[in-house]
Amino acid sequence: MIDKLIEKIEQKQNPTVVGLDTSFDYLPDEMREGVNNFAGAADAIVAFNKKLVDAVADIVPAVKVQIAYYEMYGVEGMRAFYDTCRYAESKGLIVMADAKRNDIGATAECYAKAYLGETVVGGKTYTAFDSHFLTVNGYLGSDGIKPFLGWMQKRDKGIFVLVKTSNKSSGELQDMKLENGKTVYEYMGALVEEWGKDSIGKYGYSDVGAVVGATHPVQAEILRREMPHTFFLIPGYGAQGGTADDLKVCFDKNGRGGIVNSSRGILCAYRQEKYKGLSFDEAARKACEDMKADLNRAIFG
Amino acid sequence: MIDKLIEKIEQKQNPTVVGLDTSFDYLPDEMREGVNNFAGAADAIVAFNKKLVDAVADIVPAVKVQIAYYEMYGVEGMRAFYDTCRYAESKGLIVMADAKRNDIGATAECYAKAYLGETVVGGKTYTAFDSHFLTVNGYLGSDGIKPFLGWMQKRDKGIFVLVKTSNKSSGELQDMKLENGKTVYEYMGALVEEWGKDSIGKYGYSDVGAVVGATHPVQAEILRREMPHTFFLIPGYGAQGGTADDLKVCFDKNGRGGIVNSSRGILCAYRQEKYKGLSFDEAARKACEDMKADLNRAIFG
Numbered sequence: 001m002i003d004k005l006i007e008k009i010e011q012k013q014n015p016t017v018v019g020l021d022t023s024f025d026y027l028p029d030e031m032r033e034g035v036n037n038f039a040g041a042a043d044a045i046v047a048f049n050k051k052l053v054d055a056v057a058d059i060v061p062a063v064k065v066q067i068a069y070y071e072m073y074g075v076e077g078m079r080a081f082y083d084t085c086r087y088a089e090s091k092g093l094i095v096m097a098d099a100k101r102n103d104i105g106a107t108a109e110c111y112a113k114a115y116l117g118e119t120v121v122g123g124k125t126y127t128a129f130d131s132h133f134l135t136v137n138g139y140l141g142s143d144g145i146k147p148f149l150g151w152m153q154k155r156d157k158g159i160f161v162l163v164k165t166s167n168k169s170s171g172e173l174q175d176m177k178l179e180n181g182k183t184v185y186e187y188m189g190a191l192v193e194e195w196g197k198d199s200i201g202k203y204g205y206s207d208v209g210a211v212v213g214a215t216h217p218v219q220a221e222i223l224r225r226e227m228p229h230t231f232f233l234i235p236g237y238g239a240q241g242g243t244a245d246d247l248k249v250c251f252d253k254n255g256r257g258g259i260v261n262s263s264r265g266i267l268c269a270y271r272q273e274k275y276k277g278l279s280f281d282e283a284a285r286k287a288c289e290d291m292k293a294d295l296n297r298a299i300f301g
Numbered sequence: 302m303i304d305k306l307i308e309k310i311e312q313k314q315n316p317t318v319v320g321l322d323t324s325f326d327y328l329p330d331e332m333r334e335g336v337n338n339f340a341g342a343a344d345a346i347v348a349f350n351k352k353l354v355d356a357v358a359d360i361v362p363a364v365k366v367q368i369a370y371y372e373m374y375g376v377e378g379m380r381a382f383y384d385t386c387r388y389a390e391s392k393g394l395i396v397m398a399d400a401k402r403n404d405i406g407a408t409a410e411c412y413a414k415a416y417l418g419e420t421v422v423g424g425k426t427y428t429a430f431d432s433h434f435l436t437v438n439g440y441l442g443s444d445g446i447k448p449f450l451g452w453m454q455k456r457d458k459g460i461f462v463l464v465k466t467s468n469k470s471s472g473e474l475q476d477m478k479l480e481n482g483k484t485v486y487e488y489m490g491a492l493v494e495e496w497g498k499d500s501i502g503k504y505g506y507s508d509v510g511a512v513v514g515a516t517h518p519v520q521a522e523i524l525r526r527e528m529p530h531t532f533f534l535i536p537g538y539g540a541q542g543g544t545a546d547d548l549k550v551c552f553d554k555n556g557r558g559g560i561v562n563s564s565r566g567i568l569c570a571y572r573q574e575k576y577k578g579l580s581f582d583e584a585a586r587k588a589c590e591d592m593k594a595d596l597n598r599a600i601f602g
Contacts, residue, residue: 037422037423071415073420074427110370114369114373128373129372138440140466140468165440165441167441168444172443173442177479191473
């Protein structure tokens with residue numbers, strides 16, 4: 001699956017993933033008017049997401065759907081998550097479920113089935129929230145990750161494991177030094193390289209990627225060096241303060257190795273002064289174009 | 302909320318939480334017959350859970366609903382999760398959502414709203430998957446935890462943070478030694494004590510608990526000493542190999558300090574030789590009684 005992602009990025013010449021962290025509150029007034037329950041909110045969110053996907057599908061390779069923004073609208077929100085993933089996939093986009101799931105053996109297997117695999121009921125096989133990639137948290141160690149690797153292989157999928165997250169306090173645990181002189185995030189990075197070693201594709205990257213925040217360029221540079229086979233999902237650009245120049249260290253000499261997420265910067269572009277007068281979908285497209293130019297300048301410039 | 306949990310445990314004289322990790326495959330043949338889609342599976346799971354809750358509600362204080370087992374049945378599975386939580390609550394049980402959620406600031410806030418808080422749509426306030434307790438993963442540090450603390454305080458809720466998980470490979474990261482001589486799990490434990498310091502109740506425990514596996518008694522004993530204000534949610538009893546004698550180190554001199562989970566040992570008790578001939582709900586009740594006796598023997602014996 002990582003090869004497909006890399007090829008989509010190169011085809012569009014755009015290492016951007018659009019984060020569909022679609023809070024109902026982000027919608028334009030006219031889409032929120034008269035809506036006052038979960039079902040209505042879910043419908044409005046799906047309508048917004050579809051229009052946004054239509055506006056950007058030809059210029060971006062992927063969307064990342066942040067499931068927390070859907071879970072807060074209950075069962076109806078989960079339906080909106082499902083509909084959003086299906087629609088984005090139907091438009092040829094790679095779909096990343098950003099769910100940071102984690103558990104032990106048998107339970108991790110359930111999450112793996114839910115997002116990457118299949119569930120059998122009465123002899124029939126179904127998919128639940130089928131995605132191309134899933135983000136996972138590796139705090140529980142290998143037997144919390146292996147169920148994902150199994151389905152990854154069976155159904156050509158990928159995962160991104162949290163290594164160095166983009167938030168300010170990520171260092172509290174992740175930057176702690178171990179006895180051997182390495183940090184916790186470097187150690188997690190080494191585990192990720194190990195988990196990926198059997199799924200390295202033709203561009204030298206494996207189906208087991210890592211989440212590495214754009215807001216921590218020093219750590220990102222270390223990780224790029226220590227994780228030569230690991231593709232990075234890079235949050236933190238824009239709203240969180242990471243710049244294209246900060247994150248260029250995540251890319252290799254061929255300009256490969258990462259995909260950069262922007263969520264609010266695209267979803268809420270229509271509220272920015274510089275995109276004033278544009279509809280939300282026009283503004284989102286313009287923001288994607290601007291981001292593409294900014295990233296390409298920094299990575300290849 | 303921790304005081305309420307402790308009082309329920311004492312009232313029932315039973316530090317057991319029943320894990321509703323209800324895979325469709327665990328149901329008796331007659332409940333699975335003819336069911337071959339997600340909606341049918343979800344209905345059957347809810348029917349099973351309700352009967353099981355009815356059978357044990359007077360002898361156990363709480364249920365832990367493992368959401369992975371519901372997510373694998375898609376949107377219908379999420380409805381089953383919702384219905385299960387609501388039913389258990391209506392029977393006077395404390396409901397723990399075992400979801401191990403984790404993310405950064407604004408996104409963690411969405412998860413906090415979904416499980417502990419409220420979501421506002423069009424000026425109206427709703428709850429999504431309202432629970433008394435939620436399990437969370439602390440790998441991202443304080444700003445991934447604080448949104449949960451906020452709702453915890455506002456709506457009298459609690460969380461359990463993963464510290465030392467029950468699986469075999471939990472040591473890969475969690476047992477690593479830091480430069481200061483402490484392990485990663487001890488360091489996480491110290492963060493948990495810090496996060497809980499403003500919510501210590503009348504029994505000396507805070508609303509910020511910790512997940513500490515019954516399968517690691519040496520580490521559990523260290524944590525009990527280093528985390529005097531932290532209540533433990535203890536998985537790993539039974540099917541995973543942890544015994545009552547292993548986990549008694551989690552309890553203080555008053556016999557307080559933890560609640561022990563059993564899932565398959567109760568859900569699938571009817572398949573065990575020793576409960577042969579009983580219906581699934583009768584067997585589950587008997588298994589709860591046996592577990593209660595076993596725990597009380599070890600803790601107070």
